[in-house]
Amino acid sequence: MDELLLLSVTAFSLGFIHTILGPDHYLPFIVIGKARNWSTTRTMWITFFSGIGHVGSSVLIGMVGIALGASLGRLESIEAFRGEIVGWLLFAFGLAYTFYGIYKYMKNAHHAHLPAFLMPKKVRRHHHLPTNEQEAKNINLTPWILFLIFVFGPCEVLIPLLIFPAYTHSVGGMLLITLFFALATISTMLLTVYLGHKGSSLVKFKHQERYIHLLAGAVILVSGAGMVFLGW
Template identity: 60%
Template sequence: MNGLQLLLITAATLGFVHTALGPDHYLPFIVLSKARNWSQTKTLWITFIGGVGHISGSVVLGIAGVALGISVNKLETIESYRGNLVGWMIIAFGALYSIYGIYKYLKNGGHTHLPHFLVPKKIRELHHQAITENEQNKEDNTKLTPWILFLIFVFGPCEVLIPLLIYPASQHNTFGVFAVSVIFGAATIITMLTIVLLGYKGSSLIKIKNREKYLHLVAGLMILVAGLGMQFLGW
């Protein structure tokens, strides 16, 4: 087994491990797919596009850094800075989405604890209208949320990829740089898709009455926790 073959095996292994151990790679897609009633196909497409953005950012940085003669330490420092930035981005997104979840909860009648006959007629009508709208619009078609996820993942670093690119680049092996990028990227994206699919299928088995009232809030809180864990616990 030559050096390049060993490097490709390492790239595939690290692509799988760094993705599986990072909840931020798949948790947002799973919880948002349920909160926004995305279909399985739409969920996987958004995950795929997010994964491509995630890999592309680090690949471009790594190749550009090698071409410009930037040291590995400096490239890893840049990736660390990007990791810090994306951690705060996820925290901000989770916090804002939690606020949106509270708004949706209240709008859907989550604040009403009185018996039905004691609730004012206008509030009952608004509540009924909100439920009707939820039933009619089963799948959310908002384009903003997927783009926010894509932007966050473009900034997301792949620290383990940079050292892998150095060896073939130092050997002036263009094919090696390309092969490492493709293998690492494929392993990362396939792992993301697999975990998101399992999470999507698994969450579909959980039946909760009136879950529409608080799904957005739960999604926002889970993303917020993932961001806090990434930022302060090194997830």
């Protein structure tokens, strides 16, 4: 029991450290939420479900692997491979969103000072559409992309913590450790994203709509590049 208590406290501590030291756990939600003008509630829900997918995928792999008798080294190699995949996915998403930001910047800058009658007809129609109609015509895949990226994202520090209760055949111990780790990881994600989202709402840029998507893409691109090339 003392060992399980110690492991649970360790799991909570590592969950917090693992999250707070990984900017990829919160920066994408903050910058995309700012760029897409998401409400705080929507941003938090997207973060919450992404956190569930992030922790849940590692828990599933760990428990299935342990049940099948896979070695710790084998499970860690699987998590390392998943880490490489998610780094490239985040890098690719950041690159794609950066190009999207460049497109939006050029489009807004090109038409920013033109009177309405000089704008192309297609641009005028889009410009005068009500906000809710624009949203209805545009399928927003961004939250799903973020969710899928986080499902691929590994929690490398979790699986070694599950080995001891698995060795002692304690299913309750495994669930307890998983619960503590999940609480620390998801709550840290939520708190950090909440503070970042509220803080970003206080920052007002002149003509921010021109380059806010470009800035968001650049931040995600740097985060992905750090994972791929620097091992963040």
